[in-house]
Amino acid sequence: MTFAPVQGALTAAPGTKGIRFALVLPSTNTSVEREVHHLRPQDCSWHTGRIMIKAPALDSADAFGAFRECLNEAMPAALETVMTCKPDYIVMGMSAETFWGGVVGNAAFEQGVRDLTGLEVTTGATAAGEALKAFGAKRIGVVTPYQPVGDEQVVAYFTELGYDVAAITGLCSESATSIADETPEDLRRAFLSVDGPDVDALIQCGTNLECIAVAAELERELGKPVIAINAATVWHAFRVNGIQDKFQGHGSLLELH
Template sequence: MTAPTLTGAGSPTRKGPKFALIIPSTNTSVEREFHRLRPQDCSWHTGRIMINAVALDSADAFGRFRENLNAALPSALETVMTAQPDYVVMGMSAETFWGGVAGNAEFETRVRALTGLEVTTGATAAGRALQAFGAKKIGVVTPYQPVGDEQVVAYFTELGFEVAAIHGLKSASATSIADETPGAIRAAFLAVDGPDVDALIQCGTNLEAVAVAAELERELGKPVIAINVATVWHALRANGIDDRIVGHGSLLKRF
């Protein structure tokens, strides 16, 4: 594995922020993708949320997953805080879209209260990334069931975006999200594209979409944003880190 290509990168001797990276215990994609995107003077320190209810194959199952996640979140935060991080990054996104803009704000407030630190969520990062490109009409890809897709559409609509189409892959469990193939992810992106769509965005952090999104962006000539890229970008910029990281789409190298 090669390190990301940087411009404006800091000295190897300069110690950058320690990021607390919070993910569900079922997630096997975030750490792989985030470490590929890491400037050399920053570090990720993972706190895993213990997930017992892994099924996502119905609205009821999705609800049980969310209840499990919210109940176990404080323990994951407590554990990772022993590393004395400087900032919290949520490597999970479904819960941050729930309840629209107010729901995401409440989630952020809860994390701040538990840690005393500022936080980047997937929902905030996705919205800011689309705004950075000036997008108005978007296509959205998720691994979710319709109950999750409804929350995502409501969130983006509340931010002022027109959601032209959304394609949920309906992954059966929190673990099986990571089993979705690059071909399936590519097809999902193409299914929500159109000549009048300004940008494509993917939600669901366990859906390993960074490479597919970067390739499609070059082919389509429009922003194609993987949520893990958006989340890293938002966290770095919020901490004054302006390194341009190339090879993973235009967001991290342009803004």
């Protein structure tokens, strides 16, 4: 499988229905908005609801647990706030919690959002699984910013979906904010560390890793899918809402599928 170099921006289909997407993310996140605002079909819009994170540390299993508790406690308020713009659809700009507890955990998370908003939702976990399915991937390599406690949940989720996780590299970022400090060189090394001739696709989790550009470049070099989770999440949200616009320069998922 090979991918030709691509250039340019989106090609928006005439008459695309304007959809208001509520983009819900941790207050510590500085990457999601930078990436998704490049991906906006004509007449559609992004509207951010920020989840107040008072415990941003991620440098241990206990800290990761405190972060999760804080996120779940504060998320209803973020949803309540963003719902005042009367969005049509919810997009989660955070992924760690959506992998927690496997397929059942992600389904419960999604149902919780539906119960609070009355709207459908795209989560990173669902989008990642669907993106890998679109490529027919079986054996995968995974990159995250997480500590081992988070990586275990990611591996369990993908395994439950039927994917064979060949390798996972967690960058062990010290805080939810410092995830965004990982450099393109860091991300490139992490992807290469989980690649191999028997690996069908590489995928990245953790929405505060600004990874779309690095993934698209590596994809062309390696000749296999390299999927950034923010690209997968946007792709899933668009496609389930009937938006078929193709985006060039952001990876083959958004260009070809």
